[in-house]
Amino acid sequence: MKTVSSLSALFLAGVLAACGNGKDEPAPDAPAPPAESDVSAGEWQESIASLQALAGEAFSLEDQLEADLQPINDALPDLLSISWDDKSLDPTSGATVFTGLKVTIATEPEFGIQAEEAELWGLNTDLVSARLRGERLDETGLAFNRLEARNVSYFGVANAFNTLFDAMEESIEDDSGTDVDFGFDTFESNTAEMVLSNVSLRPYELVPISDTFFEDLVPDEEISDEDREEMAVATEAVRLAQQVVAVVRTLSVESGASYDSKATFVMDQPGMKQSVDVSWDFSGYENMSGFDIGRVVMVNTRQAQTMEFTNENGEFDELNLEDVEFDQLETTAYMAYKDFRLDKLAGFLARAEFPGMDERDLMSLGSWEARDYKLRFNDGDVFEVDHAEFSADQFAWFFPEAISLDMTGAQLDIQEVGEVVLAFIPEEAVEEMAEGDGTDEAEASGEDMKESLRTAISKLEETGLDTLPFDIAVNWRWGADTGETALSFDSSSEGFGTGAFSVDVTLPDYARAQAAFESEDKETAFEEAFEEAFAFRGARFFESDDGGYDKLFAYASVIGKLYPQEGWGATLGGMEPQQMRTFIATMIRAGKQPAAQEFPPAVDWIESVAQYYEASGGSIELKSAPPTPVTVEYFDALDPDVAPEQIVEDLGLSVTHTPE
Structure with missing residues (x-):
């Protein structure tokens, strides 16, 4: 259980770090504007008032003894230690007051996290030290009631990272023959004050993957000796990840907050020096459980x-x-x-x-x-x-x-x-x-x-x-019990226009998906489930012009005038926006004659689109609203000689231009 102890010990440092168409048809509906949040811009402050007030609480516990950290220190692995300059009991509040409190990770060089002053209430020394020893793993219990700390900061982090970087540089230089040099010049942080309330330990669960976990995924005859070595490394990496996950899952925090936090990082990298300054006035969290x-x-x-x-x-x-x-x-x-x-x-x-x-x-x-x-x-x-x-x-x-x-x-x-x-x-x-x-x-x-x-x-x-x-709104909906699925995108831009796109289909519902997943031939089962369930229920594209194209065409004309020596520049620069609109409409209408021969219904649609681009303002809507959902079976049974008008009717196709 030594690994459990080592990982669990990181809880003590982690707790502190967490602080740090048609004219006669009705105009199509424009897209609805994105919905506002339930919390208005003037109300979010109220929604976090209780969290922000956490540090101002006058907390106390009666009948408290001075917290004894020595059993916890004894249970920690050699890599970790807790130290302090002074410790005393405040008989009024029941807090054990520490000055110069540190959690040190004793690498070479060492680094860690420290608090100038800290107050601790209700430390459950027995449970915490037992858990660090790998005991009482099935229990749930309070680790401590409250921790308040001031001037919380990291120490030695830059040097620790630079030691790691030195090893990385040697490896890179050996492999590539190129000299590299990167590292931290500065790694500093400070939180003026932080509070943690009701920190508990939950049961510890861990079942490491087997030695043959990765080998069992591949036929034995396809595994080489090199593959086995790589699988062994991967196995150890996954086991370590499992242990980290298991430790994090044991932690529970009712609420916490940090105030006036700042961090500065200055890093030298090949060819570049980068500095980052991060700060926030307040951060808070509640109901964190694993x-x-x-x-x-x-x-x-x-x-x-x-x-x-x-x-x-x-x-x-x-x-x-x-x-x-x-x-x-x-x-x-x-x-x-x-x-x-x-x-x-x-x-x-x-x-x-x-x-x-x-x-x-x-x-x-x-x-x-x-x-x-x-x-x-x-x-x-x-x-x-x-x-x-x-x-x-x-x-x-x-x-x-x-x-x-x-x-x-x-x-x-x-x-x-x-x-x-x-x-x-x-x-x-x-x-x-x-x-x-x-x-x-x-x-x-x-x-x-x-x-x-x-x-x-x-x-x-x-x-x-x-x-x-x-403003934009994007929405995806899938009905797990029905399979009905919808994707929509709505946008609006003042002085430019609005737009909307949506598609509605039916996909396999959850029960169908589960049956496919649990079948022996999953790939075939999912293909069959899709073909049986899929149905196209409709789609829509909508766009309104509120000045956007005028701006775009005006800009094209201006740019053309900048490059009169270029053919495209002379063309664009010699046209005003309305002339560009007419030119585009003419080009679109050029498709009417071939369309009349191949797909007659498209003639009116092409004219609608041409009218939309020709005149300022207005809207265009391209829509498919089938009277009944269109299935895979419909397309499989479609007669190659079917009249285009029938397909238009089956798919409920329409193009609507509404003038301004």
């Missing part, structure tokens, strides 16, 4: 990243990045992650079992929410979102029943993106664009081309294409 998370929230997060390209050994010769400025800043006012459930699945892994399809309620990836997110590159705001939410919290076994993404108040600065991309275009690519041949004259031509591209990017603002505001 790999299940009730909720995690973070307030005012900030991540700044800077890269300086040194190119000392020619690592980026083709990119020519020595003078490139790369400063990235991401900020988010509020993030939340909730209802994440993987502990049941993790239990199967720890026990070397595979969950059968009778385990329908197996997992959830939860839901994630962010508010007031901004991304900045160098001095320009590139992307921002008022509110974004992603959900994948409904699963039947491993099959997702519902996945959704909603984004409102988003804005992409196309001009800034263009500037960033232009900065990273390799010189060789610029020369090729200028049809250069590597001579000095060609290089000058390449620079001219790059300046032309920069001018083209600057013209985006002139035509209103510099920024793109948008």
Whole structure:
């Protein structure tokens, strides 16, 4: 049980680290706007008030003795130790107060985590030390009631990583013959205050995979001696992963919080020096049980990243990045992650079992929410979102029943993106664009081309294409009991237009899928289940123009005027937006004559599409709404000589143009 003891001991450090158509037809419906979250922008603060107040609680326990950490220290493996400068009992609160508390991992060099001051209530020394010795593995019990710590930080991490990097560098140099040098200059972190409440230990479950686990997956005659060696290494790696999973599953935290956290990383890599600064005002979590998370929230997060390209050994010769400025800043006012459930699945892994399809309620990836997110590159705001939410919290076994993404108040600065991309275009690519041949004259031509591209990017603002505001909603639904499946995408952009796409089909339901999975010939069974169950129930494409095409065509005209010496430039530059619309419509109508011979119903559809592009505004809808679902059997039985009109009727096809 020594490995169990070693892994379990990491709990003590991990607890602290966790802190750190037709005109006569009705106009088709425009897509509905994405739904807002149940928690409005002004309410999320209230939703986390109890977590934020955790540190302000005046906690106390009566009849407490001074916490004795020595039995726990004795049970720890030699690699780990707990130390402190001073320890005393606060008789008023019942807390044992530590100064200079450290958890040290005694590698060479050593590293760990420390707190300037910590208060601990209700330590269950007997249970914790017994668990570290590999005893009382079936019990559930409280490890301690509460831990408060101030000025929590890592120490020695940079040196520890650099020792590891040194070994990696030697291996790389031996294999490639190339000198490499990378490592941390700085690895610092600090959390002003953190609190953990009601930390418990759950039963420990572990059944290591067998020695022949991987060999049993392959016929014996196909396994070479080299394969067996690789399988042995893989077996040990999986067993270690199982042990880590088993230890994490024993931990349960009712609630926790950290306040004013900061971290700085500065790392040298071949050809580049990178620095990252991360901070958040508050983070909190509750109802964490193994790999299940009730909720995690973070307030005012900030991540700044800077890269300086040194190119000392020619690592980026083709990119020519020595003078490139790369400063990235991401900020988010509020993030939340909730209802994440993987502990049941993790239990199967720890026990070397595979969950059968009778385990329908197996997992959830939860839901994630962010508010007031901004991304900045160098001095320009590139992307921002008022509110974004992603959900994948409904699963039947491993099959997702519902996945959704909603984004409102988003804005992409196309001009800034263009500037960033232009900065990273390799010189060789610029020369090729200028049809250069590597001579000095060609290089000058390449620079001219790059300046032309920069001018083209600057013209985006002139035509209103510099920024793109948008809302989007993406939804996937699969009825596990019915097999009815729907995928939809809706978008809207003020000053540009709206769009929607959806498709509805029937797929095998859960019972069919389970029968196929449990059959001997799974591949054949799944193919048969799909053919028997599949039905096409409809599809729709919708688009409305609210100025987007006018902006796009105006920009095309401006760009054409920049390159009058080019054939395409002379063509585009000589047309105004309405002339471009007429030209596109004419090109579309050119398909009417061949369509009349091959598929007559398409003539009216082509005209509808041409009218949509010819006039500003309005909408176009392409739709398939079969009177009855269309199955695989329908397509298999389709007569090659069937009239096209019959197919149109069977599939319920229509194209509708609605003028503005």
